[in-house]
Amino acid sequence: MSIGHSSLPAIAGGTPVRAKPLPFFRAAVDESDVAAVAETLRSGWLTSGPKAVELEKRLGDYLGARHTIAVSSCSEAMFLVVKALGIGPGDEVITSPITFASTVHAILHNGATPVLADIEPETFGVDPAAVERALTPRTKLILPVHFGGQACRIGEILRIAQGAGIPVLEDAAHSFGAKVDGEQLGRIGTATAFSFYATKNLTSAEGGAVTTEDEALAQRVRLLGYHGMSRDSWSRYSDKGSWYYEVQIPGFKCNLSDLHAALGLTQLAKIDALLERRRQVAAGLTRALQSCAAVEVPAEYPGNWHTWHLYVIRLRTNTLKIGRDEFIQALRAENIGTSVHFIPIYRHPFFAPFARAGQSFPQSDDYYARCISLPIFPDMTDADVRDVAAAVTRIADHFRAD
Numbered sequence: 537m538s539i540g541h542s543s544l545p546a547i548a549g550g551t552p553v554r555a556k557p558l559p560f561f562r563a564a565v566d567e568s569d570v571a572a573v574a575e576t577l578r579s580g581w582l583t584s585g586p587k588a589v590e591l592e593k594r595l596g597d598y599l600g601a602r603h604t605i606a607v608s609s610c611s612e613a614m615f616l617v618v619k620a621l622g623i624g625p626g627d628e629v630i631t632s633p634i635t636f637a638s639t640v641h642a643i644l645h646n647g648a649t650p651v652l653a654d655i656e657p658e659t660f661g662v663d664p665a666a667v668e669r670a671l672t673p674r675t676k677l678i679l680p681v682h683f684g685g686q687a688c689r690i691g692e693i694l695r696i697a698q699g700a701g702i703p704v705l706e707d708a709a710h711s712f713g714a715k716v717d718g719e720q721l722g723r724i725g726t727a728t729a730f731s732f733y734a735t736k737n738l739t740s741a742e743g744g745a746v747t748t749e750d751e752a753l754a755q756r757v758r759l760l761g762y763h764g765m766s767r768d769s770w771s772r773y774s775d776k777g778s779w780y781y782e783v784q785i786p787g788f789k790c791n792l793s794d795l796h797a798a799l800g801l802t803q804l805a806k807i808d809a810l811l812e813r814r815r816q817v818a819a820g821l822t823r824a825l826q827s828c829a830a831v832e833v834p835a836e837y838p839g840n841w842h843t844w845h846l847y848v849i850r851l852r853t854n855t856l857k858i859g860r861d862e863f864i865q866a867l868r869a870e871n872i873g874t875s876v877h878f879i880p881i882y883r884h885p886f887f888a889p890f891a892r893a894g895q896s897f898p899q900s901d902d903y904y905a906r907c908i909s910l911p912i913f914p915d916m917t918d919a920d921v922r923d924v925a926a927a928v929t930r931i932a933d934h935f936r937a938d
């Protein structure tokens with residue numbers, strides 16, 4: 537039942553649930569963020585310097601990670617780790633098809649071959665059994681994705697990797713702050729990559745980080761991420777610095793600026809409250825939608841502490857007269873923003889050849905046909921949550937198959 541609205545969906549001529557659009561996402565920025573960025577602008581030091589150094593320290597403290605390297609994005613974080621691990625042409629890397637393109641780009645830009653393994657339907661992460669089937673003597677890395685704010689079945693994946701004697705790089709772009717069996721993501725696999733992109737749990741507008749317990753790997757990632765130079769510009773130009781540096785390897789430029797780090801620091805200072813609000817919004821959506829016959833609500837996998845970066849419902853399309861795409865159109869008519877995470881990698885023209893001959897992805901196909909990411913962000917009010925639920929429910933009721 538829709539709450540306080542007529543039952544006719546806007547797409548069928550009713551009044552939209554909301555007069556003003558609810559965006560899919562809006563960043564939670566307050567005056568503390570604005571002041572910190574303004575202070576950095578006024579400081580005269582804009583690029584990587586004291587703020588980036590402080591962010592690395594505070595991230596390390598929060599995550600309990602031994603080494604933290606702040607970088608310009610999660611895409612660069614993953615690229616650098618794959619490179620630092622020495623993975624290249626002839627090597628295979630197993631990953632999930634339900635991810636953003638850059639997980640696969642990190643493999644391809646190193647000359648290695650991505651191997652896709654199907655997901656499982658509870659965490660939407662890669663299925664450990666599919667990973668096991670995808671292993672070959674050429675497999676040099678497993679790159680699982682902690683999708684939507686919770687851990688994938690990382691324990692089982694680690695055991696497979698240990699059995700094969702290969703490292704694990706975790707794509708935790710969505711899942712800053714998530715825990716599995718009480719342990720924070722960030723120190724489980726060989727290395728973990730986080731995203732601080734504008735929509736993520738923790739944001740610096742653009743940015744990311746690598747965490748690892750492996751000192752040699754950390755040093756190599758740092759070197760590769762800053763031109764292969766022995767000293768970054770802050771350590772050369774600050775009071776105690778020296779102008780001298782040496783280029784030790786051909787590197788890349790992936791440093792995080794102080795402007796971005798300043799925002800990252802103020803966001804990190806309130807991360808527990810931001811995550812708690814995401815959990816409340818998710819709980820509100822689940823309470824309101826779990827009795828809707830056409831909707832499968834997402835769940836926290838046992839042992840996981842979910843940070844709800846995304847709230848992905850799956851439609852029971854066999855109970856509806858419309859499909860996923862029409863449902864999204866109908867939500868748009870109600871002024872509710874949505875998204876789809878993700879178009880499976882093998883459905884993109886460029887990546888299609890990376891699916892092995894005869895390989896099928898029944899779980900990813902089923903997920904993709906039915907998934908809708910509903911709005912979820914810390915500044916969503918309880919009234920916003922009610923509007924989203926009311927819109928979904930009235931569309932589902934109206935288009936129920938007889």
Ligand SMILES: Cc1ncc(COP(=O)(O)O)c(C=O)c1O
Nearest residue numbers: 609610611636638709731732733
């Ligand atoms: C699963 C996943 N991995 C990696 C990334 C890349 O993150 P960034 O934008 O920080 O490079 C994203 C971005 O949306 C993502 O969703």
